[in-house]
Amino acid sequence: MFKLRIESPDSFAIEYAANVLKKEGLVAFPTETVYGLGGIVWSERATRRIFEVKGRPSDNPLIVHISSMEMLERVASRIPEEAYMLIKKTWPGPLTLILHKSSEIPRIVTGGLETVAVRMPSHPVALELINQTNEPVAAPSANLSGRPSPTSGRHVVNDLLGRIEVILDAGETLYGIESTVVNILTDPPVLLRPGAVPVEEIEKILGRRIVVPGFARGVEAVEKALSPGMKYRHYAPAAKVVLIEASSYERTCLSKLADIVRVFIASKTLEKPCVAIPVDSLENYERISVKIFTMGDRNNIYEVAKSLFSVLRAADEEKCNLLIVEGIPEEGLGLAVMNRLRKAASERFIVEC
Ligand code: TXA
Ligand code: MG
Numbered sequence: 568m569f570k571l572r573i574e575s576p577d578s579f580a581i582e583y584a585a586n587v588l589k590k591e592g593l594v595a596f597p598t599e600t601v602y603g604l605g606g607i608v609w610s611e612r613a614t615r616r617i618f619e620v621k622g623r624p625s626d627n628p629l630i631v632h633i634s635s636m637e638m639l640e641r642v643a644s645r646i647p648e649e650a651y652m653l654i655k656k657t658w659p660g661p662l663t664l665i666l667h668k669s670s671e672i673p674r675i676v677t678g679g680l681e682t683v684a685v686r687m688p689s690h691p692v693a694l695e696l697i698n699q700t701n702e703p704v705a706a707p708s709a710n711l712s713g714r715p716s717p718t719s720g721r722h723v724v725n726d727l728l729g730r731i732e733v734i735l736d737a738g739e740t741l742y743g744i745e746s747t748v749v750n751i752l753t754d755p756p757v758l759l760r761p762g763a764v765p766v767e768e769i770e771k772i773l774g775r776r777i778v779v780p781g782f783a784r785g786v787e788a789v790e791k792a793l794s795p796g797m798k799y800r801h802y803a804p805a806a807k808v809v810l811i812e813a814s815s816y817e818r819t820c821l822s823k824l825a826d827i828v829r830v831f832i833a834s835k836t837l838e839k840p841c842v843a844i845p846v847d848s849l850e851n852y853e854r855i856s857v858k859i860f861t862m863g864d865r866n867n868i869y870e871v872a873k874s875l876f877s878v879l880r881a882a883d884e885e886k887c888n889l890l891i892v893e894g895i896p897e898e899g900l901g902l903a904v905m906n907r908l909r910k911a912a913s914e915r916f917i918v919e920c
Contacts, residue, residue, distance in 0.1 A: 603706030785909030825851030841887035
């Protein structure tokens with residue numbers, strides 16, 4: 568394990584890690600979204616091990632990470648014009664595109680699909696690692712399958728220490744939520760996973776609406792072929808998650824939400840309930856005796872997204888066995904946050920205000 572500073576990453580550590588990748592080993596590395604668990608894309612041995620280490624179902628394909636446009640041409644073919652429009656405005660950055668795979672990509676990477684998910688991360692450590700390896704790197708999030716994605720080196724250590732060759736720890740990630748996944752091969756394009764690039768921004772770049780299916784919002788079961796990863800229970804702490812949403816998040820409604828959370832807690836006498844709320848709800852929780860985690864502010868959803876996964880993990884460290892979470896509006900990054908929360912939740916309530 569190497570600790571790196573983001574401004575001046577230790578070149579020895581990155582060179583070491585790149586050599587491990589070239590020799591078909593596995594390296595966990597930071598990206599601007601969450602940490603990734605990387606293996607060289609052409610290696611069946613490395614990519615197979617990624618699935619084993621994570622306990623990941625083999626039909627859930629990996630994202631291929633690249634550091635140059637030259638690498639893009641090696642992993643994808645027949646790239647549509649609209650893909651280039653998005654690439655120009657968002658790469659390097661947290662947008663993953665579904666493209667036709669090149670024939671060299673092993674089928675294990677794409678879970679048997681003819682398409683491949685590709686992104687160019689903007690984190691300096693990720694870019695330098697891929698550059699030095701000089702090959703594309705297949706990498707899912709560096710968590711055990713089903714657990715919340717890792718947003719700090721410590722999270723990766725908790726899940727994967729001793730199971731892989733190298734962990735590059737550069738502290739907390741910038742967004743704290745995964746990349747947006749868009750299938751650009753369909754007409755109109757389809758959002759497969761909301762993430763760090765808001766849908767609104769993608770639509771602005773393309774100059775047209777894209778399809779946001781119910782499963783991308785987290786409210787419907789997934790049609791298997793569309794987005795294999797989204798059909799699995801995800802992002803979940805050991806605690807049972809109960810999500811309390813509201814039809815609006817106006818101030819008056821927030822106090823109603825808190826009243827409902829109170830009643831809920833009172834009815835669960837045998838469990839250790841904890842609560843996770845944005846700070847703008849905190850004033851409604853004055854006389855409450857359970858552990859309260861705060862996650863950003865509804866007026867700055869970027870902060871909510873950034874703290875979401877670490878709060879889910881903290882609930883486990885606190886040994887909460889019930890975590891009651893308040894929802895947020897679905898605008899901008901709010902869509903990605905609500906998708907993760909709905910997937911983590913085993914019960915969901917909607918309060919009409
Ligand atoms: O921000 C991120 O995207 C992080 C960092 C490490 O880059 N990676 C990440 O990977 O979140 P992972 O494996 O946890 O999620 C990949 C998602 C899954 O939902 C998977 O089903 C989908 O991308 N995916 C990958 N290839 C696909 C394909 N060919 N067609 C449809 N969905 C695909
Ligand atoms: Mg993941």
